[in-house]
Amino acid sequence: MFADLNTLFHAPDMTSRLLPALLIAFLTIGFSSAQDTSVHSLSKPASDVDGKAGFAAMISRGYTPLFNGHDLTGWRNPYPHGEAKVVDGEIHLLADNKFFLVTDKKYTDFRVSIEIHLPEGPANSGVMFRCHVDEDAAKRKVFGYQAECDGSDRRWSGGFFDEARRRWIWPSTKGRSLDQFLTHEDESKQFFAAPRVRDALNRNGWNRYEITCLKDLITIELNGVQTVRFRDATDASGFIGIQHHGEEGQTYRFRNLFIKPLPEIPAQQFAALTQQKPVSVKRINDKVTLIDFGKAAFGNIVMPVPQGRGSANVHFGEKLSDGRIDQNPPGTVRYGVTPIHKGGQRGNWIVPAPVIPRNVEQAGLIYANPPAVLTPPQWRSVMPFRWVEVEGLDPDYPFDLIRRRAAYSATWNDDASAFECSDETLNRVWELCKYSIKATTFAGVYVDGDRERIPYEADAYLNQISHYTTDDDVTMAARTFDWLMENGTWPTEWAPHMVFMAQDQWMYSGDDDWLKYRYESLKSKTLLNRSGDDGLVRSSKLDQNRHDIVDWPKKERDGFVFTEINTVVNAFHIRAIKQMAMMARAIGKNQDADAFEDRAELAKAAFQKALFDEAAGIYRDGICTDHSSIHANFFPLAFGLVPADEIAGVVAWLNEQDMQCSPYAAQYFMDALFSQGSGQKAIDLMLADGDRSWKHMVDSGTTISWEAWDLKYKPNQDWNHAWGAAPANLLPRFVLGAQATSPGWTTAMIRPCPGGLEHARGRIPTPRGSIEIEWKNESTFSLALTLPDEMSAKVSLPANEGTTGVFVDGAPVPATKAGNRWLVDAPVQGTVTVLAK
Template sequence: MSTPDLWRHSPAIWTAPVAEGGSEPDWAFLRCEVHVDRPVAEGTLHLAASSPEPGRQFVARASMNGAELGQGPVRAIADERRYSSWDASPLLIEGANAIGVVAWTPEDRRIQVALRIRYRDGSEEVAAPSAPWTGLAGDRAYRPSGSIGTHYFVAPQEHLVGRDYPWGFDQPGFDDSAWAPAATKEPFTTLAPDPTATVTTFEAAPVDVAAVGPGTLRFDFGGTYVGGLSLPGLGRPAQLTLRFGELLDEHGRVRAHMATGNYYEDRWELDGHEPHLRTWGLRVFRYLEIDGLPPEAAESVRALGHVYPLGERTRFRTDDPRLQQVLDLCEHTMVQTNGPLLVDSWSREREPYEADAYLQAKANAALSAEQELAGYSLDYLLQRRTWPTEWPFYLVLLAAEHAERGGDLDALAARRDQLAALLPTDWIDPATGLIRKLHGSDGSASVADHDIVDWPPSERDGYLFGPVNTAVNAVAHGAFSAMARIDELLGHPDAPVHAEHARRLREAMNALLWDEEASTFIDGLDAGGAPLPHAAAHAGAFASALGVADADRAARIAEHLAPLGMPVSVYAAPFLLRALLRGGRADAAFDLLVATGDRSWLGMIEAGAGATMEAWNEQVKPNVSCAHPWGASPLFLVVEDLLGLRPLAPSYTEFAVAPQVPEQIGHLGASVPTVAGLIEIDVSGEAAGRAVRVSVPEGTRCRLRWDGEEHLLGPGPHAFDRNR
């Protein structure tokens, strides 16, 4: 059924103002009933809503016959309006079926709902309600309150008054005689389906419950969740105050006034008749503190997480408990803090950024074969770029790697011209062949086309900025190389042009930015073209990780970096670790992966973080958040670098395995889901030496590099030993 046909008889609606001439409520309850007169084969509920922009989140939760279907829609890229779709088949019955919607937005308040039914007799229709939609303003059930957001977005505190909530409004036969007819509004003109999967809810029990004050219980869920609280009805009146937070203060109390600027405090006024209680919106938390909860209800408290379905996930195997702990933290981060869009974090900003999306997409790809999330986020950022000079370059890398993993060349072709337009050809200095900028090479924040190198500024290892910036040139080199691969995949004639740009840039960087004595790259050149007298870790790390350095110089850079520890941020860490790995210092890279202290992933766990943090600690960044999924880079460093798995042809029809597992790890392995099937790799230490085992899916082949030799492997299991 075409999109126009689907929505033809579905008006846009919202709850009418309480008083004539009054303002529309931000909170709305909407319901209707649909009569089904014959057996149903399949049913789908579609919901379009506006506007998700003020809250940078979903607008509505939809349910049918007392069971929740989901939340939506996802934020749109431009002027289109997105709609979510849910399988309603298990809920539809012959007779009366109730549809309920709870919605919140302070801007362009509109909901459009369509129920498509295919009957067992083969007929199909968009079912009309048995009676017009009715609505109830939600500002009595959810009393006017403050925002849990920051200066980037607004989202409501949920001060719930149980006696005014229309419990059961999404069930057939509910008495809505006191409700008003829903207000009919201008229908959406450009509708497009959500391109990503439906976010589902997940309940988690606490791992610890403690009394922290008179009548106050603290719940630790052991990891970070994006969502809120699920609680069965208490059966008696209660006044509850809920405080959510990522960390505890020095007294062991939940920090609801988060360093990010969020304030996660809600109040519930309950009369005892509530059947089940759940928060509506998104809070980012590991800890929950409740005042006034009857002690016998504590065992029923659950974290309500919102989970983006990744499908089958990678199974990691290692006998190093430190590495397993880091991988567990990173996997929990990806599972519980993904959303329908690759955003920086669901706490402070709820906004996609190019470099963050690139790293998060790589971590997701190391964990699953899911493709839509990275694809839509890429399209979103192609229309909505952010400020740093080098950030858009990452979209070219993301697009190339995404196509190589997933094989969707049609989507790549549709993005091709936009990607090519991101390349910094206008900044190439004809005199040197380097990227040279006359403005913006100063590390300023939130100003378009200003170099960033690293963030926060204290993490730049003393980096000196100049018109020629080595880190920017290195990311540009990566983008030109990726664009050449894109054009090769598409058969576009500009592939040699981009490859030549990459070659010239690489040669210029090696000729003009290499410091022979220091065995690394310097930070850049000054306005007169003279070398800047400094070589931050970032210069060598980015240049090596992004393919600027040849094998000899990569090895020398790795020797230069190895004694430095971790002088870069969580964002730059995977580039530094990749530079160590590319230079043959897998031992040093592994030591950093499993390091302790306040500049490590294990240090995040020690600090109480339930997901990867945006900075190593609060001393580095006082407004730090503990839920930044792009910080889970150990996932792809293990899969892509330590185990050496990379696609050589789209969809993994041919792939490489080139392990470089240091001897500190007795055993490292992973079963990695790909679009071609499950790839299994194990590297282990045995009495006689090291061994590798690879299982190759049907229809693919593997180029295994092991013990200095290359082996071409067909489908099935394979094993090789290395003698000491």
């Protein structure tokens, strides 16, 4: 599917992250009673029998019903013929001539979702959108845009048709399309002949249509397969409608009709502005005053209206140069200026930050990017900045009364988390990374810095797991998951990150219902549709050249060699289907769970056989190459794919490597090292001299983490990118050592990894309350632990040289020594002191 869509949409070379946003999200259709657990079924959502689960799922995702399930309130039939009735929560259309049932209301920008069940025999239906009603017409009363539901052997379901007007738009065909659409006739027909699109319709069952209209951009998805992405400005608003094609005796069934107005602005409800005083005000010369707010944040300023005549300028910047705001910063480091006028009013000006057009664009012409995440219009425009220069005001102006209006999550709690250890630089790294998570919550969902103010799946996942460890009221992760299921992006490995996001949200919250409502939609994210009989995912030439990421930017891939069977892509695939098995089991889909587990075992065996270099004891990048990058080894290690008897060799090899990856991939590199007893190596890499470490970031003076280690590694990088904040989760999860072992944190593992540190202490937020940890790493390893009520934890401590046992509150307890660690046999609760001595 990736190849088909990108070929058709003429994606440019992957020198930018603005490639087509391939919306491959399958919408949730609820609980499945299907018994088919083939690869085909595991990669497509199953529909529920009565539609009730699908209804609940759409409500859970913030949609508004267009149909109340009881009567036809809100709908009308403009024709003198045709019958519409409600049967068991469905709309049934019956007729012997074509007609449409349409809404009473018109809609402009929206996402509409409707399920259709065609009758047996000749049948054709569709969803009208932004359509019109000509009350005076004898026959063609309803006309306009339609998403086709084609029950014939032609199989053009999901096509874009213009009813009673221009007819076929995509695909197009001679005799039934205007000349302007015939220019893509061959292309569009080839697209609909591709198996994934051709077979998208479930001819004898329910089919979910999702149509999105945003300005002139129209997309249609059928059962999760994007069939249309087209620009057409003919209609800006209109009715929603459903069709009976006119076959006598045929009943067309419709259910779960929902709409969501666009654009969504999550910050309207979930973020807030905070007024902040300057930390310093400095007069630079007779015209310019420099104001420092201490840290960068997304926002703008409010200032007393200057009196007098003329104008002044407010300069916003992220970077200084020779004591002044850098007005020509590198990459996408932010600078902008807003002119203001003196006098005329009393009170305060809100001075908006300059607008970056792509960051407010809902349907721009930049390739096929998803819509930008907007901030509330009443805020005025915002941008990331630390410094303000006010140019053109007299020295007696009250500069100290200027305030920054900084935007953060409305529920952010600075006191929810804490970390402190014996290494002061590591403490500075923690503070940088924690604040980076806070500063990037401004939009109400996790966004990709400020160069592209949209969510990306991998970026969002790294934000998510760090948000859990730094704040105590985290709803943003689940909200961003739903956003991305409707606005997905293009990279291969980003799709499995959606499975990771769901798994971690479920483990964090313990909310089985949330998971049930989204489980089916995740099936499209595992890459199963690209896997072969051996269980391994294949990458076409287009995938290898454009979609398979490994790491970003390209120069951070440690020389990775792309092949048809790619080690990193397959590591993500196997981890995703393993997690799908766990989630399926949790919500009672045991046959799915069995099938996913079987598939994971098949793929894991093939993975080891095809990709492990027995002689070298490490993984190759893929088939048909002898090159081994660090990525081909730390991803399998982090995902638990390395056989037990091969772990030591892979770890030993990785311990000899440097930070030959980006801040994104470093999350997984550090995770692999910490989890396999190489915490010292992980901390050494975090604090390494040079320009490829978090030490370099904090020494640079930045207050929000960067997208790359330095501008020379990514010249267009921004300075407000939370995927560079991995220590915000790594230090609590590994150095302090707190990780959930059951959904909702009912049980946990406390496993400190000191890595040579002498002591550490901190606070880790969980949905059940805070975990307090303090440990000292001496000849005796001592741990002071406080757990929230209703949580128990297993404890694993380092087995320092000479230690012979473990004591809890001074009393010896049964414990098992495995390698260089002690594992206390019985879980602990409440407040305890645990010693290994």
